[in-house]
Amino acid sequence: MGASNSFEARGRGLFLWNTNEASANASELKIEDSVNVGVFSASANIHAYKARISWTNFWTIATSLKKIEATTNLYGRFSYLDLESEILGNDDDARAFVKSTFHQRDSLYFVSFLLGGGTFSGMKATWTSEEPNGLLDTLRMYQESEFFRKGIAVGTKLNKHLFALDLEYFYTRRAPLNDEHYELRDSLDLYFSKFSYRYKSGNFSDQFQLMYLYSNATFFGIRTDQENAKRFMYQNGKSHILLAENKLTNLNWSLRLGVSFIHLRLPKEMSKYKESLAPNRALDPSLLQTLSFSFYKTNFRLFGESKNAIFYSNIKREFHCLLGNFHFSPQVSMYLLYAQGELDMTLVNETTKALLIKTKKNALYHGEFQLAGSILNLGFLLESPQRNYFLQATASQIIPFYVHKELGRIHPKSSQVVPQNPEMEKEPSKENHKISKTEHLSPFKTGFGIDVRMGFYF
Numbered sequence: 284m285g286a287s288n289s290f291e292a293r294g295r296g297l298f299l300w301n302t303n304e305a306s307a308n309a310s311e312l313k314i315e316d317s318v319n320v321g322v323f324s325a326s327a328n329i330h331a332y333k334a335r336i337s338w339t340n341f342w343t344i345a346t347s348l349k350k351i352e353a354t355t356n357l358y359g360r361f362s363y364l365d366l367e368s369e370i371l372g373n374d375d376d377a378r379a380f381v382k383s384t385f386h387q388r389d390s391l392y393f394v395s396f397l398l399g400g401g402t403f404s405g406m407k408a409t410w411t412s413e414e415p416n417g418l419l420d421t422l423r424m425y426q427e428s429e430f431f432r433k434g435i436a437v438g439t440k441l442n443k444h445l446f447a448l449d450l451e452y453f454y455t456r457r458a459p460l461n462d463e464h465y466e467l468r469d470s471l472d473l474y475f476s477k478f479s480y481r482y483k484s485g486n487f488s489d490q491f492q493l494m495y496l497y498s499n500a501t502f503f504g505i506r507t508d509q510e511n512a513k514r515f516m517y518q519n520g521k522s523h524i525l526l527a528e529n530k531l532t533n534l535n536w537s538l539r540l541g542v543s544f545i546h547l548r549l550p551k552e553m554s555k556y557k558e559s560l561a562p563n564r565a566l567d568p569s570l571l572q573t574l575s576f577s578f579y580k581t582n583f584r585l586f587g588e589s590k591n592a593i594f595y596s597n598i599k600r601e602f603h604c605l606l607g608n609f610h611f612s613p614q615v616s617m618y619l620l621y622a623q624g625e626l627d628m629t630l631v632n633e634t635t636k637a638l639l640i641k642t643k644k645n646a647l648y649h650g651e652f653q654l655a656g657s658i659l660n661l662g663f664l665l666e667s668p669q670r671n672y673f674l675q676a677t678a679s680q681i682i683p684f685y686v687h688k689e690l691g692r693i694h695p696k697s698s699q700v701v702p703q704n705p706e707m708e709k710e711p712s713k714e715n716h717k718i719s720k721t722e723h724l725s726p727f728k729t730g731f732g733i734d735v736r737m738g739f740y741f
Contacts, residue, residue: 288318291738299681299730307730309334315738324358330371343411350405352376362388376402380432390440397434397451402427402458408467422565424504426467430455445481460507465565471500486534496524506565515564517557518585522547539597544590549628551586558582558633580635587648591624599660608668614677618658626650649691656683662734672739679732 292314299307315328333349354371365384372378380399386392404427411421431454438447453473460466479492504516528541560583599616630646662677 289316289738289740291315291736293734293736295732295734297730297732305338307334307336322360324360326354326356328354330354343409345409345411346406347409348406372401376404378403378430384436392439393437395434395436397432397436399433400429400431402429404428404458406467422465424465424467425461425463426469427458427461428455428469428471429458430471443482443484445479445483447477447479449475449477449479451475457503460505460512462507464507466505466507468503468505469500470503471498473498473500488530488532490530490532492526492528494524494526496522496526498522504560504565506567508567511568513564514556515561516559517552518549518559519552520547520549535601535603537597537599539595541595543593543595545593545624546588546590548588549586551629552584559585582633584631584633585628587626587628589624589626589628591622593620593622595620606665610664610666610668610670612664612666614660614662614664616660618660620654620656620658622652622654624652646692651689653685653687654683655685656681658682671741673737675734675736677734679734681730683729 294310294312296310297308309332311330311332313328313330315326317324317326329351330353331351333347335345335347337343337345350373352371352373354369357366357368359366363385365386367382367384368380370377370379378399378401380397382395382397384393384395386394404425406426408424408426409421410424432451434449434451436447436449438445440446451474453471453475455469455471457468457470460468474497475494476496477492477494479490481491482489499519499521501519502516503514506513506515523546524543526541526543528539530537530539561580562582563580595618597616597618599614602613604611604613626648628648630648632644632646634642634644658679658681660677660679662675665674666672
């Protein structure tokens with residue numbers, strides 16, 4: 284039996300943008316050790332990462348995530364059976380999955396089964412009003428999810444050809460409430476399918492994959508005061524994503540072409556207690572008693588759909604040379620991206636003026652956008668003479684070519700007073716306002732990333 288070991292440290296950072304209106308950034312640090320002995324292999328790592336997204340438009344919405352986790356992987360490869368397992372988490376969360384693959388010695392056919400689940404928490408969301416009024420100026424929500432996943436894959440290998448079909452079902456159910464004052468919960472059903480084909484001959488390979496993903500997600504915002512819990516947010520969303528990609532790879536280069544279509548729909552929901560946002564239910568009882576009937580109750584409902592298409596290509600080239608006895612490999616790659624989409628949304632404001640009377644105001648929105656740009660990656664790989672030590676670094680820069688946005692808002696000229704729980708009123712007379720804007724952005728203001736890896740084999 285032969286044995287081999289490796290150690291690797293990796294740090295990555297992604298900084299998309301940072302302006303007065305919006306900002307996004309993420310970073311990651313990973314330290315991993317692995318060992319291989321005969322048919323068995325194992326690896327363990329410590330993984331720290333954080334991310335933050337902020338957006339301001341009459342209010343400020345910020346989402347952040349910061350975690351440190353440990354992971355253990357175990358593998359076993361036998362004549363007719365492969366086994367794989369993974370356990371990761373920390374003091375607050377734990378996730379795991381096991382995968383078994385049955386195959387012939389020559390892999391003429393194989394079938395895999397996957398089962399996993401666990402918990403995930405730590406994401407924090409903050410909503411801050413631009414004009415504080417002392418009622419609900421800042422709202423902080425804490426997220427927690429319990430998830431499960433099941434999957435099956437079948438495939439066959441015929442000479443230089445490999446065919447595979449993967450099916451997976453991923454779902455979450457609303458986790459129990461904790462002692463947090465405001466909590467974010469979700470209920471998600473996700474169906475994933477992928478067909479893949481690969482042809483490999485020597486250093487050349489051709490890989491094609493077709494993926495389809497359907498999700499049905501509902502998000503809840505809940506205020507907890509001792510044993511009293513009220514739901515102040517409810518938003519359901521359905522999405523369809525279709526992606527096709529082909530990748531050609533040779534010894535020193537690769538070429539990737541892909542297209543993706545995305546359809547997002549927020550269903551129309553007019554039932555009571557299923558408002559997108561009901562601010563009064565987020566207020567504490569003591570404040571509600573003080574307000575009495577002097578504060579009109581306003582709820583918000585959001586529904587509509589968005590259709591988008593993304594076309595992309597990536598070409599990568601590697602060069603090989605010697606620096607003394609060291610192996611040096613510069614690498615350059617570029618993504619070319621074009622995206623377009625349209626949005627049709629309706630925002631309904633419901634204001635209660637009496638016990639059985641509501642005023643409804645509809646705000647209809649229509650938007651379109653086109654975006655073209657690229658991502659340039661420059662990096663290198665440096666290896667020791669025996670190739671047992673290595674250092675790899677990559678810098679990425681977003682280079683936008685063209686951004687065009689068109690936003691239309693349709694304002695009803697008058698609102699209609701209707702009884703409680705009515706059918707939606709017919710589309711009122713409208714007055715259109717459109718804003719079109721074409722932007723040429725500086726590449727140094729839109730985002731960049733960095734990735735550094737180093738390690739050794741022994």
